[in-house]
Amino acid sequence: MSDLPAHVLENRRYWDQVADQWVASGERDWRQETPVWGIWRVSEARYSLLPEDMSGLDAIELGCGTGYVSSWMARRGAQVVGIDNSARQLETAQRLADEHGVALTLIHGNAEAVPRPDASFDFAISEYGAAIWCDPRVWIPEAYRLLRPGGQLVFLGNSPLSLVCTPMDGSTLVEHLVRDYFAIDRIDWSELGDDEGGVEFNLPLSGWFKLFREVGFLVEDYLEIQPPPNVSDERFYVTAAWARRYPAEQVWKLRKPPLPS
């Protein structure tokens, strides 16, 4: 019997099952020298999710998937650890790291309980990894534990508003509210008959702020991402027209307070 929580086991099953569908986009993003973020592939120049120079930094990607974010950090000079719950996703990440000659340390495990000592990292990031697939009440304190004083956590995922406008069957976002905003928490897609599954998490904005305050993080920035002007298609479950009017994606930039001097 595994002692992993039920949602971690379900997400492992789900991500191992769909990993093949993410190989091509992983290969594309490993070829991408300049980072682009989220479903609209917005530019790093506009949103600045990574420190420009990461020389000498210890960085971790929580839910690294195919590892392209890790590759961008390594190319900026960081020593990078990527942890992911799916062995199949990590197979792609390791193959691409070998092909591109980028050194990454990849761990098969749960980003809610990372097998690394306290204060091991200067920078932690998640793009649709722990950011949406892990329980925030567990992975946010875990990220705090892993960071050194003064370290930064950046994560990107679905906005709470996007979930309120996501139909119960997970189909394309609508322009009216279909879920209770204050009840946003755990969404179990495996309960839908024809869905491939997975358990996702989010919180109302006040819930995120409360959690950060309780854990000890300082909020440095909160971004609501819009598609670039030249984008007009539908991606995954949201149209560009929707996301131009309402925030489909959010980015949090948090800081573990530095030690007093």
Ligand SMILES: C[S@@+](CC[C@H](N)C(=O)[O-])C[C@H]1O[C@@H](n2cnc3c(N)ncnc32)[C@H](O)[C@@H]1O
């Ligand atoms: C959409 S991918 C995001 C990663 C990366 N940006 C990418 O697109 O390849 C989501 C990843 O989160 C991972 N994941 C889900 N639950 C996790 C957990 N508890 N611990 C670590 N990784 C997890 C999945 O295995 C999957 O590889």
